[in-house]
Amino acid sequence: MAKEIFPTTIVGSYSKPDYLNDAFKEYYAGKISHEQLHKLAEKAIVDVIKDHEEADVDIVSDGEMRRSEMTEFFAENIGGFKMFGPVRVWGNNYYQKPSIIEKMTYKKPILVDEYNYTKSLTKKRIKVPITGPYTIVDWSFNEAYRNKEEAIYALAEIENRELKALVKAGVDFIQIDEPALSTHPEEIEIARKAIEITTKGIDVKKGLHICYGEYDKIYPAVLDFNVDQIDLELANRKWDIDFLKEHEFTKEIGYGACDVHNPRVETVEEIVAGVRKGLELVSPEKLFVKPDCGLKMLPRNIAFEKLKVMVKAAKVLRKEFE
Amino acid sequence: MKSTTVGLYPRPEYLQPAIRHFAKGRISAEQLEQEYRKAAKNYIELQEKAGIDYITSGGFSWDDVITPYAANTFGFKLGGLIRFFDNNNYYRKPSLTVGLIAREWKVADEMKKKAELKAIVPGPFTLAKMSEIAPFTTEEFVAIAGQVLNAEVKALYAAGCRNFQIDEPSLVFEKNIPDEEVDAASIAFAELRKGIDSQFCLQTYFGGAGEVYEKLLDFPADLIGLDFASVASGKENFDLVKEHGTGGKKLVAGVIDARNTKMETEADVKKAIEKIRSGMKDGAVILAPNAALEYLPEVIAEKKVKFLGEVARKL
Numbered sequence: 001m002a003k004e005i006f007p008t009t010i011v012g013s014y015s016k017p018d019y020l021n022d023a024f025k026e027y028y029a030g031k032i033s034h035e036q037l038h039k040l041a042e043k044a045i046v047d048v049i050k051d052h053e054e055a056d057v058d059i060v061s062d063g064e065m066r067r068s069e070m071t072e073f074f075a076e077n078i079g080g081f082k083m084f085g086p087v088r089v090w091g092n093n094y095y096q097k098p099s100i101i102e103k104m105t106y107k108k109p110i111l112v113d114e115y116n117y118t119k120s121l122t123k124k125r126i127k128v129p130i131t132g133p134y135t136i137v138d139w140s141f142n143e144a145y146r147n148k149e150e151a152i153y154a155l156a157e158i159e160n161r162e163l164k165a166l167v168k169a170g171v172d173f174i175q176i177d178e179p180a181l182s183t184h185p186e187e188i189e190i191a192r193k194a195i196e197i198t199t200k201g202i203d204v205k206k207g208l209h210i211c212y213g214e215y216d217k218i219y220p221a222v223l224d225f226n227v228d229q230i231d232l233e234l235a236n237r238k239w240d241i242d243f244l245k246e247h248e249f250t251k252e253i254g255y256g257a258c259d260v261h262n263p264r265v266e267t268v269e270e271i272v273a274g275v276r277k278g279l280e281l282v283s284p285e286k287l288f289v290k291p292d293c294g295l296k297m298l299p300r301n302i303a304f305e306k307l308k309v310m311v312k313a314a315k316v317l318r319k320e321f322e
Numbered sequence: 323m324k325s326t327t328v329g330l331y332p333r334p335e336y337l338q339p340a341i342r343h344f345a346k347g348r349i350s351a352e353q354l355e356q357e358y359r360k361a362a363k364n365y366i367e368l369q370e371k372a373g374i375d376y377i378t379s380g381g382f383s384w385d386d387v388i389t390p391y392a393a394n395t396f397g398f399k400l401g402g403l404i405r406f407f408d409n410n411n412y413y414r415k416p417s418l419t420v421g422l423i424a425r426e427w428k429v430a431d432e433m434k435k436k437a438e439l440k441a442i443v444p445g446p447f448t449l450a451k452m453s454e455i456a457p458f459t460t461e462e463f464v465a466i467a468g469q470v471l472n473a474e475v476k477a478l479y480a481a482g483c484r485n486f487q488i489d490e491p492s493l494v495f496e497k498n499i500p501d502e503e504v505d506a507a508s509i510a511f512a513e514l515r516k517g518i519d520s521q522f523c524l525q526t527y528f529g530g531a532g533e534v535y536e537k538l539l540d541f542p543a544d545l546i547g548l549d550f551a552s553v554a555s556g557k558e559n560f561d562l563v564k565e566h567g568t569g570g571k572k573l574v575a576g577v578i579d580a581r582n583t584k585m586e587t588e589a590d591v592k593k594a595i596e597k598i599r600s601g602m603k604d605g606a607v608i609l610a611p612n613a614a615l616e617y618l619p620e621v622i623a624e625k626k627v628k629f630l631g632e633v634a635r636k637l
Binding site: 083084085086087088090091092094097099101141142143147 | 332333335338341342385386553581582583584616617618619620621622
């Protein structure tokens with residue numbers, strides 16, 4: 001019964017072990033097969049689930065071990081994309097920016113195997129994150145559609161089919177990741193429509209994760225999105241949530257409870273105090289306690305420590321509010 | 323028709339690990355320098371083979387067009403240990419590093435055979451907008467930057483450079499810029515080129531010139547660079563040129579899209595150029611990408627350079 005309030009969860013990614021990072025490199029260099037890469041990813045997933053279970057997180061994920069990167073992975077699995085090579089992000093850091101070279105097509109379910117495998121490893125509830133159509137298009141070159149909007153809506157239709165496949169497989173919690181959204185607040189209406197298309201006929205719990213950015217410019221507009229939960233980074237703004245109080249928070253909140261960009265592990269007290277502020281927005285059963293964002297940038301041991309402390313903090317709060 | 327490239331070029335894939343290896347001390351500064359030279363040489367050859375008239379060095383040692391200049395020139399770079407007055411105590415001697423761009427330009431200039439090598443210099447207004455400049459106001463800072471950059475331009479001139487591209491994307495990216503700031507940027511532009519008899523281009527990208535266009539035409543520049551390839555900015559700039567011309571300035575027409583892997587066709591370019599020319603009363607048109615090609619994967623950037631030279635020759 002305690003778990004019905006302050007449910008704990010993750011955003012998605014977890015840092016990959018070295019052997020898996022190496023395997024991805026070897027796979028892209030043509031040195032190992034997809035099969036071999038897959039086997040190593042599955043091995044890594046076992047360890048991620050083990051960490052999530054040991055930390056006693058309520059709603060878990062596979063840490064996105066099978067995904068090379070959050071845009072690239074989908075670009076590789078949806079028809080119409082081509083990779084021409086790396087593009088600089090900053091300094092000497094690069095990513096594979098995909099090009100949409102022809103109309104996109106849905107080839108086959110992308111995440112269903114991932115979900116089934118995770119399900120075989122744990123009894124816990126599972127959340128499946130998917131990178132949203134707005135972000136994938138924003139982070140790609142568009143050669144095939146007249147404009148960005150058209151490409152986004154086309155991809156939203158494809159993602160809708162994927163979501164239907166996930167629901168059919170038994171998924172009951174889907175999180176749409178839209179990190180690009182807060183970087184273009186002026187395009188929020190396009191993103192809203194895209195999510196509407198993506199989630200059409202999807203009746204399971206739906207979350208929308210938005211990475212740190214100009215939140216004040218997209219709130220309260222995001223409350224109009226067709227999702228049950230808005231998932232935000234709040235720890236890295238020291239739980240300064242005043243901007244959220246300007247409008248009644250009409251959805252569940254994925255409440256960023258620990259900072260994923262700072263290796264310092266928060267104390268239980270800090271998190272309890274930070275999360276308690278969230279009760280000014282929603283009631284405890286609508287407050288999902290989770291890290292700000294994916295944990296992939298943090299060393300494994302620190303990510304694990306952060307999860308443990310976060311769950312402890314949620315348990316303290318549950319005692320208080322039971 | 324003449325053609326030009328306008329900025330940084332994608333780092334070749336072999337250069338990325340070399341930079342990491344240097345940072346970790348696995349290769350020496352000289353070895354890294356060799357790699358930079360190799361990249362510059364290949365890029366210059368590519369542009370010359372493609373028949374580009376005004377080429378650029380590629381800026382392979384630069385992470386972006388702003389920070390190397392800002393960090394080394396507006397601050398002091400720390401040098402070797404020097405005795406602190408008459409004590410047995412030492413400090414690192416700071417030195418102003420004017421000539422940063424000139425040194426890179428000189429190396430690249432020795433590699434080229436027939437094309438003319440442009441120098442790319444960050445503009446005072448953009449430097450102001452991309453930096454924390456407190457306690458200065460934008461107007462104060464651009465005045466200082468104009469003077470400092472004039473020293474850089476003189477160093478470039480001394481090295482043999484006669485063709486300058488001054489990058490001012492912030493003038494078109496920012497909206498509602500106060501008139502005084504645009505005026506200050508124009509005065510700083512004059513300061514920057516003071517005493518130097520060369521071609522100076524006011525290069526814009528990442529936006530349409532909108533409400534500042536007429537003011538930009540009053541800048542003491544010989545050329546103006548505009549984006550005609552992006553959907554919204556392109557339309558805006560077509561309309562501006564149609565309505566106001568270019569005030570006698572030569573136009574660097576960014577018709578090749580540097581932010582999309584899609585290849586333009588000859589017909590697309592021809593149509594765009596005709597449209598631009600119909601609005602211009604005077605001044606030549608130079609064909610160019612609408613921004614640096616560094617935003618593209620290298621294989622596509624290379625294709626676009628070849629296409630740029632080829633299509634310009636045909637026009």
